[in-house]
Amino acid sequence: GAVVSQHPSWVICKSGTSVKIECRSLDFQATTMFWYRQFPKQSLMLMATSNEGSKATYEQGVEKDKFLINHASLTLSTLTVTSAHPEDSSFYICSAIPAGNSGANVLTFGAGSRLTVL
């Protein structure tokens, strides 16, 4: 079945640094990927929709200059948290839809990346 890999699974960084998280579709091509944020003991909140070859679409309230998304190939989307601060500490999860599909019923989720900013 479809597999989505996230790297790193854990990252700790100092306040003010930037952190890049990768989301890869391992056995399929994905023109669309999604990035979510999950605070402890809370549900997932969609941050942005990543479109291959074009700009990401951000949800209301998500700072696009803070959370840079690049979807340069059909198998890779990256989320860069710029100038990270402790309040950016969270669990970041991506999901992907196989190329040629558009529905939520074919989403595959990655295992998540836990970011801790000291």
Place this chain on the structure above:
Amino acid sequence: AQSVTQLGSHVSVSEGALVLLRCNYSSSVPPYLFWYVQYPNQGLQLLLKYTTGATLVKGINGFEAEFKKSETSFHLTKPSAHMSDAAEYFCAVSWGNAGNMLTFGGGTRLMVKP
């Protein structure tokens, strides 16, 4: 605004007992319905989904859920809980079957007592 409500943020059952996790959604428009499971520090794994057809949906690990349009519900059940079922469960609803239209419930943490 459309919403998804999971009644009970924590549910505790004994091993071997019935598991019932509740999910209600707020729209009369036929949605696509999903249940996901999340183990600690992991992503989401799809348990089951309803798109069209039979309203009783069977998923992995012995779970099933029934779409009841009149009650706008999609409750998740399992006849007999195992210790390995202890996890966080999320109900999610998509109106329009677009990937960016997936709305998650608040989650229910299932605890299984020996």
